[in-house]
Amino acid sequence: MSRRTARDLRSESRMAVLRAFFTLRTATRQELSQHTGLSVATVSTLVKEFLSAGVVQIEAMVSTGVGRPLELLRLDPGRGYLVGVDVAETYVETTVFDLSLEPLGTVSVPLDEHLNSPQYVVDGIRLAVHGVLALASIEASSVVGVGVSLPGQVQPDLGVSVFAPNWDWHDVRIKDLLTDDLGMHVHVDNPLKAITVAELWFGAGREHRDLAIVNLGTGVGSGFALNGELVRGVSNNAGEWGHTLLVFEGRLCRCGRRGCVEAYVGVGGLMATLAEIQPAHPALRITQQKPFVDAVQSGLVSGDGAMVELVDRTARYLAASLGDLVNMINPEHVVLTGWTVARLGDWLIPLVREKIQPAALASSLAVLTISASALSSSTVALGMSTLTLEHFLAAVGLPSSAGTTGSGTVAG
Amino acid sequence: MSRRTARDLRSESRMAVLRAFFTLRTATRQELSQHTGLSVATVSTLVKEFLSAGVVQIEAMVSTGVGRPLELLRLDPGRGYLVGVDVAETYVETTVFDLSLEPLGTVSVPLDEHLNSPQYVVDGIRLAVHGVLALASIEASSVVGVGVSLPGQVQPDLGVSVFAPNWDWHDVRIKDLLTDDLGMHVHVDNPLKAITVAELWFGAGREHRDLAIVNLGTGVGSGFALNGELVRGVSNNAGEWGHTLLVFEGRLCRCGRRGCVEAYVGVGGLMATLAEIQPAHPALRITQQKPFVDAVQSGLVSGDGAMVELVDRTARYLAASLGDLVNMINPEHVVLTGWTVARLGDWLIPLVREKIQPAALASSLAVLTISASALSSSTVALGMSTLTLEHFLAAVGLPSSAGTTGSGTVAG
Known part of the structure; x- marks a missing residue:
């Protein structure tokens, strides 16, 4: 207790x-x-x-x-290597790091989003892990651990993907599957936890102990740290800001609930908003999400009125929902990250800073700063490698790991 | 850092x-x-x-x-006494405790909600503090500290009421005013922080380390504890769940924003909802809030259809907004408290347990329990006395307090 x-x-x-x-x-x-x-x-x-x-x-x-x-x-960078794995619906991206967490190489393998069996995903992860090790000329035997971020709700202690909505996974024992398949020590977690850890130790956390990370892409989510510690909640689900209400009984969200933030500021939400503004806009013929956001960016550069209106409405939704996050958590700093922010952040962030003013308590806003992430890509892989290194070091010097400190792996 | x-x-x-x-x-x-x-x-x-x-x-x-x-x-219960003070818009309630936090007596003094000068409020607090000491036959010189909860946003370290909306207070140095007036050590905080501390050490916190407190009355708010520690946020404003969105651009809230949770589940919100259900309902002629909620309770006991519908809609609003809190914080337990809960909890809580199911992540709900507070009244005073005792003991044995440990007071 x-x-x-x-x-x-x-x-x-x-x-x-x-x-x-x-x-x-x-x-x-x-x-x-x-x-x-x-x-x-x-x-x-x-x-x-x-x-x-x-x-x-x-x-x-x-x-x-x-x-x-x-x-x-x-x-000691030569003591061993860590592989960080970012698994999304459409790709697996792996980055290998030395023990001081310097990146040594990155490999990406596409996934077919219509295939969803655990074995298919494990196959993709194996290809990407062995690919990145080959690229960096690293032996599998010198890998200290592989940190795998999986979409959805993950229980790191049990090594279980509790629920991955897009794959319809329920309680998949993914850590055991990967450990058997790779023959390496595997640690699993959720991407928002990984991103938050990366920001905490290598990004905005160097300046701010009370920190919220907001990630915008296909899905949207947040992670937060209080007093310099990652907040997990009791079942590792804290930070599901993407599935808090923006509009009571509003748009249907992928999660099945109505009116979630994600249904407005996720890429599907941007598409829905553009369809409300100009139903015949040519960008709506683009069905893939990243090309769609590229088209939004191009439209902003060229001054397309519908795209300007889209960003304005999206900033209004985002400011309102960030206002909720600020009122709940009272952080010192909010970091916006993710591939939507990489493309649209220059337009979105100044608007959000302005529109959040009426949406949160003045005395919480008075101590708040908002910025785009200063970390380069592979943030998920960096965070997962960090968590895996912490997990490895937690066992160093403890009796149970006495037999493994020389072998480069540690029992999970 | x-x-x-x-x-x-x-x-x-x-x-x-x-x-x-x-x-x-x-x-x-x-x-x-x-x-x-x-x-x-x-x-x-x-x-x-x-x-x-x-x-x-x-x-x-x-x-x-x-x-x-x-x-x-x-x-040592005889070492000294603590006074906990709950200041609301319409009353000051004080409870005196011995040092083991056993309550020894309570006094309540009405405040005219139309008078709002700091001196008027200080006068009311002085009357109530001296009243409760007289009631319990305790000398002012044996009071270790007075813990005063004030509505709105409070900075305990500075002793400042940053903003109290109903009094239009901005940056009032209330701790200095009270210290001068009472001649006692004074510690100030916000009621939600006080209630959370009381629950943490004397209520649900004995069973649950990850805890959210939800208080329903005129205003609504929350407090939370993670890993057994009160979460304050960077400027003591964490937990302002009452001012997160329920309905985007919905009802105007007292805080000036539109669509806040408080505008739907605070007592003013209940009145507005009843006016939507049955504009001519006789209970709407009651302008005072507690008598109004008493009338709702009576209507439920007698089976008044409009009141049944009111509780059903309120439960829907409350479940949706608690779903947001659960998705953000992922607590193990939610405690509902406050005078609305004392009157309507028997009807509201079973409905909320049912209606929250589609409103939050299944894997967060799977580990969640919801209950009414098991603490008796004066929860704010108990929490403020606890915080004041902690503040006093933090200084015990430290060099700066060496001269004060025998005197029963300690420099703030």
């Missing part, structure tokens, strides 16, 4: 040191102590575990002018 | 021991250690501070049959 065990505290301290390496890249024990607020003694104990597991290496000795030189430490 | 200091950790541990006393009432150091997950050595250090500040006392010695007898400890 309300108790936090010594093991929890030790794990939190270990994560704090890991995250300090993400931010600082190289650091002495003293710098790690200053950054984390942990004592030098605690940092030294944790660093000793990391050194003996080969996760951290001594980069150099630095002289401070006083006393003996200090060891400058870093995550 | 991402660092947590040794002082933070010490303060968290101190709060964990305090909360263990709330739950266990009496405990040995060993039991406190088991309950909190802290080591016996850490617990012993904190207990020593509490003992020397007179906050904890030895209740008895208990023999375990092995080794020497153990000291059974408890919060």
Whole structure:
């Protein structure tokens, strides 16, 4: 219940040191102590575990002018590799990272959105994982873990895809399937959790501890961090802002409910809004979503009145629904991300900053900033690799992992 | 940024021991250690501070049959008193508690809702505080602190009422005004934060670490706790669910926005809905809110068709907006509280449990329970006294409070 065990505290301290390496890249024990607020003694104990597991290496000795030189430490990029996998309805994209989370290569494999068996998706993931390892000339045996983001609701602890609406998956034990198929350690989660973790440690989270991520694409969703910690909720479903109400009994959403935010600001929602503005608009003949959004962008560049109106209405919907998120969560910063934002953000974001004013509490808006993500692509893969590394390191130095620290894999 | 200091950790541990006393009432150091997950050595250090500040006392010695007898400890009810103050537009209600948070008496003073000067409100608070102390025969000098809940947006650290819409207060330095007027240590906060803290340590929080509180009255609002910690947001405004959208561009809300949840499930919303159902209904001649809700309750008891329809529509609105809260926060439990719930909960809650099914994710609903609050009245006062006690104890044993631990008050 309300108790936090010594093991929890030790794990939190270990994560704090890991995250300090993400931010600082190289650091002495003293710098790690200053950054984390942990004592030098605690940092030294944790660093000793990391050194003996080969996760951290001594980069150099630095002289401070006083006393003996200090060891400058870093995550050991050669200790092993992480593969981050972003699975969507129409593609699998994999990026391989070294242990300091530097990307080494990316491969994308298309998926036929009309095929939905778990084995078909597993086949696509296997192709993409082996493809990216071949591209970067990395042996499968040196992969520490594979982090796989799956659409829909995911239970990371159980390794289960609870519900993936577009595939009609219910309670698929995807982690077991992938572990058997790949012969590697696999960790699964939801893309919004992955994106939030990526922003938290490599993006806006470096400046803001209370953070909401809003992702706009085919689906829309959010993730949030409070006090620098990812919020999961009790069954890993927190942040389903895309399925909160914008219009009571409004447009039918893919989720089956009426009036959800996603039905207005997801790409299907943009198409529906354009059909209301100008039913015969030529862009409505485009059935694929990314080309449609490309057409919206082109229309904005060329000053197409219907597209200008579309962006204005979409900004109104988005501002109203972001106002709800701000009133509920009271974050310090909102990051807009996803491929709709990559294409339309330059038009949308200034309008949203203006239109959110009447839609949220003045004293919450007074402390709020909104920006597009500054991270480059593969954010989902970066976040999944980060989560997988955290999962791996949580076991380092604990009795149950004693036999695995030399092998490059760890039991899930 | 991402660092947590040794002082933070010490303060968290101190709060964990305090909360263990709330739950266990009496405990040995060993039991406190088991309950909190802290080591016996850490617990012993904190207990020593509490003992020397007179906050904890030895209740008895208990023999375990092995080794020497153990000291059974408890919060010392005679160490001092706390006054919890619930300020609403139409009344001030004060309850005095001993240091173990047992209530000793309650007094209510009416406020004229047409008068709104800070001095008028301060006068009302002074009358109610001195009244309840007289009732319980407690000297003002033995009051450890007064916790005052104020409607609207409150900044506890600054002691400022940022915005109280019904009084048109902006940035009123209410804590300074009250401290000068009462000559006591004053701590201020928002009622939803107070109710959430009360539920967290004395109500549903004993069973659930991920908790949302939904309060229904004139206004509606929520508070939530994740992992057993109150969520405040970056400017103490998290939980403003009452001002999230139910109907895009719908009914005008008191906050100035259109379509907020409060405009449908607050008492003004109930009146508006009844006027849509049966414009000439005699209950609409009642202008005061509590008598109106009493009339709704009577109508339900006697089977008035318009009132049955009113509760059905209200349950539909409430279920839809609770669905949004569940999708955003993914709590384990929702507690419904407030005076509308006290009167209409028996009809509303079963309907809400049914109507929320299509309004939220199945995998979030699968782990969710909904209940009416099991706490008796004065929940706001209990929560404010708890927050004030935490604030007082955070300073116990710290250098800055060394001179005050014997005096019963502590510098804010």
